[in-house]
Amino acid sequence: MYPSNEKIEVNVPKKNPFSMSPDPQLFYFSGQHVACLQTLESSIRLRSGLSVVLGDVGTGKTTVGRILMRLFQDKPDYIFRLILDPQFVDELEFLAHLSRLFEIKTKAQSVLEYKEALQSFLYFKGVNEKKIPVLIIDEGQKLNEPMMEIIRSLLNYETNESKLIQVVILAQMEFADKVRSMPNFMDRIAAAYVLQPFNEEELFHMIGHRLKRSGYEDMYRVFTKSALKQIYAYSHGFPRKAINLCHQAYLAKISEQLGIIDEDVLTRNMRRKEVSHV
Numbered sequence: 001m002y003p004s005n006e007k008i009e010v011n012v013p014k015k016n017p018f019s020m021s022p023d024p025q026l027f028y029f030s031g032q033h034v035a036c037l038q039t040l041e042s043s044i045r046l047r048s049g050l051s052v053v054l055g056d057v058g059t060g061k062t063t064v065g066r067i068l069m070r071l072f073q074d075k076p077d078y079i080f081r082l083i084l085d086p087q088f089v090d091e092l093e094f095l096a097h098l099s100r101l102f103e104i105k106t107k108a109q110s111v112l113e114y115k116e117a118l119q120s121f122l123y124f125k126g127v128n129e130k131k132i133p134v135l136i137i138d139e140g141q142k143l144n145e146p147m148m149e150i151i152r153s154l155l156n157y158e159t160n161e162s163k164l165i166q167v168v169i170l171a172q173m174e175f176a177d178k179v180r181s182m183p184n185f186m187d188r189i190a191a192a193y194v195l196q197p198f199n200e201e202e203l204f205h206m207i208g209h210r211l212k213r214s215g216y217e218d219m220y221r222v223f224t225k226s227a228l229k230q231i232y233a234y235s236h237g238f239p240r241k242a243i244n245l246c247h248q249a250y251l252a253k254i255s256e257q258l259g260i261i262d263e264d265v266l267t268r269n270m271r272r273k274e275v276s277h278v
């Protein structure tokens with residue numbers, strides 16, 4: 001079901017192996033990322049309501065969201081919508097945003113009217129058209145209590161068998177405290193997954209995978225083993241940090257026409273980063 005990490009097409013055009021954008025092509029399907037995607041996928045398919053993915057900065061939450069949308073992209077029954085930055089001045093703005101996002105035609109002006117419009121939309125889509133709206137909210141730790149109350153009220157809309165909207169919240173760990181202080185919201189969570197940093201082996205696999213995708217079959221022709229170990233030690237297995245470091249060293253390799261990246265090149269680039277506070 002998930003693309004195999006081993007199945008690399010031949011003649012892949014060379015691209016930056018350490019691009020920071022959440023590029024599904026460069027995604028390494030690690031055990032935990034697959035388990036997380038499976039959890040979300042089945043929760044959505046079973047129409048269980050609310051799923052939450054927690055993880056520290058740079059553990060892959062945004063990328064998981066993109067890949068989840070891709071997994072459903074050829075399934076017309078699902079209507080995916082994404083909120084990248086859920087900061088709204090008040091409930092009205094949040095509701096108006098949701099209505100626009102799902103292209104709901106409404107003359108609503110008040111909170112109540114918007115809620116009614118959303119409710120009829122969800123019933124119409126779910127019951128008449130058998131469609132499944134899915135709302136992904138990234139940076140979920142930015143949600144405040146009134147927004148979470150609105151999400152909770154949307155999750156109240158259901159048929160006998162299932163919820164009429166599926167919500168996936170991707171959030172930093174601190175969101176857990178917020179949720180704990182709102183037991184009614186916590187009750188709604190049907191599935192949860194916590195993304196951890198990679199262990200050393202997984203991190204090397206991820207780097208190897210990114211290099212393969214970019215045309216480098218053997219990662220040991222790009223990094224020495226001890227350079228890789230240093231990347232793990234410095235990044236503590238956090239993908240973003242590791243990729244950032246690989247990227248700096250890779251740029252140096254290209255611009256200075258270096259051979260294999262060894263510990264010296266890495267240390268030099270780590271220092272450069274510290275000096276420039278990047």
Ligand SMILES: Nc1ncnc2c1ncn2[C@@H]1O[C@H](COP(=O)(O)OP(=O)(O)O)[C@@H](O)[C@H]1O
Nearest residue numbers: 020022027028057058059060061062063239240
């Ligand atoms: N499994 C993975 N394979 C390849 N790259 C990954 C993986 N997980 C995370 N990354 C990369 O790490 C960086 C941070 O990921 P991101 O999804 O932005 O994390 P978060 O949203 O948790 O801060 C991105 O450049 C992303 O492409």
Ligand SMILES: [Mg+2]
Nearest residue numbers: 061062138139
């Ligand atoms: Mg993110």
